Amino acid sequence: MLGSVPEIGHYALTLALGMAILAASLPMIGAARGDRRLIALSGPLTFGQLFFIGIAFASLTYSFVVSDFSVLTVAMNSHSAKPMLYKISGVWGNHEGSLLLWAFILALFASAVALFGSGLPAAFRARVLSVQAAIGVGFLLFMLLTSNPFDRLDPPPLDGNGLNPLLQDPGLAFHPPILYLGYVGFSIAFSFAIAALIEGKVTPAWARWVRPWTLTAWSFLTAGIALGSWWAYYELGWGGWWFWDPVENASFMPWLAGTALLHSVLVVEKRGAMKSWTILLAIMAFSLSLLGTFLVRSGVLTSVHAFAVDPARGVFILGFLALVIGGSLTLFAMRAHKLQPGGFFQPISREGALVFNNLILVTAVATVFFGTLYPLFLDALTGEKISVGAPYFKATFVPLMMPLILAMAIGPMMAWKRADLAGVLGRLKLAAGLTFIVVIIAAWQVTGGMTMALVGVALGTWLAAGVIGDLAGRIKLFRVPLGTSLRRAVGLPRNQWGVTLAHLGMAVAILGMTGAESWTTERLVVVREGEVVELAGYEFRFDGAEPVAGPNYTALRGHFSVFRDGELVTRLAPEDRTYANPRMQTTEAAIHSLFLGDLYAVIGDPDGSGGWSARLYIKPLVSWMWAGAGLMVFGGMLSISARRVRRKHSVRAGQPSPSAQAAE
């Protein structure tokens, strides 16, 4: 019985495909004809998909847990001696399994809409779920036709190939699921957009529904990207945290588009304007998510030729992308003119600021897109191999972001419709003064402070001061008694807190990136036992190295004691690990995080005469990046929770349309 678990999984996947096909068609037809019975099928069919994909996912997980090497995917990617956590994370550490996870999360989101969407008009909800199911059909077909996770291997090997040791890490075990919750979360915004296009109307109520889902996706994507960056920082062992690698850009583009969407949906909700643009952004955010998934998983990034090795996959992916993007854009072209133009606003206004935000973010997406895909096109067309590295992105993306960050402090203070720019700038005088002082201090304190570092410090400080100044203004800090201010702070809508924290998070992250990028000091040394290396005011004493054994690796562990002014700060124990399956060496950096920076040590090879090569870093403000990302995610979640509370409240108060009170 248990031996046929993979067949059960395969069968469940086929049933899920059948359900998805029904769910994509019947309720959609029902909504068009006003047939209530067909519309009512939408919910059960959605839960049915979740159920069967859930069974398939559980089957594959089981095969990994018991190391059933008669399943090809398991044999290729797992090993019996691997710790349990990595057996489970191995489920999505490969092409087939990650597709299954994708489909599972897609069904999960659809079910969440079915469950929490009781307030939506039934026909509209049926359309949303049908679009969602149609995406599911694409993924399930792709899996069953070209990438079946349950393919058997006969005869089964004695043991598996193992998982790349670099991926055997808690940070990376949860990176893909969280990233996928972000990617796939944008499918909801997409489905809402397509359903709205079919019905030919976009209303503030529509935007109120889309925003929490977009926020959810955005928060997960932010967390996923931060987790990936953190992993690269401590696991790859050379202290970098973002490489502008195509794999990273693939997740960064939907994040940028999603951030733009988050802001434009706000304009639709509050002012009824920017409707067709918002629809377009929703299509774009999800299309980039799809592109990202396929870019990373198809092998096209490592080589155009790898893509051609398995033409079935390549053709399917291209066809699917063309269908989703081309189809939705065609629908957009046919229906966009039907959308009523919304509230009018002056260029200098909150709406104007949000348009500016969108303009910059979308342009930024374009530059990243171009830099990421240009080498692929060139290779495919001419066979010439080039790479577009970090310098390109630093010369295009970074300057584009500067005006955006400047405007980020100003925008939230502007009034809707028509704002008083001079008044707003007047309120930012203090922030400007503070920024000036901090930059002077930074220039004087930090030796070798380059222009870019000072620009980064200026932008981060300006944004932080602007955000805090805005908050102080809202709670009338120092203008009324402190107790009243605190009461006002508690009474601020959670939405507002969400914006404040997310923007503050951005400021903190910018300062972190600046510190890590510009002020890192490093030394490459050969050390002997007892030797002391001085670096940026810290003294690293090497206390020797010893061999240690882990569950599926052996390692050499070095010991450093770090002193500052003669006082012990911490002990660092970096490792140089050799894994058995697959046979591979990895570097485990030892990191000690302080408020103002990280101490980072890597140990290398012995030189054969008692010395060890080692690389030591002081990386100022690095942990501010993760803290900033954490603030952004927290702000996003606060905003989501605020929306549910208000909806309950307005339902209780018996208001049919809460948009009246939301219009401030």
Next chain:
Amino acid sequence: MPLVTKGPKPSQRKRRRLVMILSAMAVLALAAGLVLRALNDNLVFFMAPSDIQAGKIEPGRQFRLGGLVAENSVTKAADGLTIQFIVTDLVNETPVRFRGLLPDLFREGQGVIAEGRLDESGTFVATSVLAKHDEKYMPPEVAEALRKSGKWEEGSAGGDSP
């Protein structure tokens, strides 16, 4: 819907649209300028030792060198940190000098990609030796370079067990 339906005059709408389109074009033009400038300066070409032999790259220009680390070619200088090795595409060879810790995947007989420049003597001074986070031991560019040099046999290198 609480939205104002009477709205502004069409001329006002038109002017707003014009302002938006103009500012969008300004931003796009700026971005296009940045992209073109960045591409001009920052395109990094990929070369194999035979390409260098053919004089396809001048000294001082940043590029990526790919090939196999020649067997028994890795030596460490007296400072314990400067490493010299030879990159080969099995037809031609290029000597490489690198100061730093080598990535975990670096091994004699395996594929390698290094970024840096040629000095006057024809030695490639690497600023970084790349370990892509990829589970394959053979970078595809290297496989392609070996295929071009005519020495590649499927399965002869880059398998799962080194």
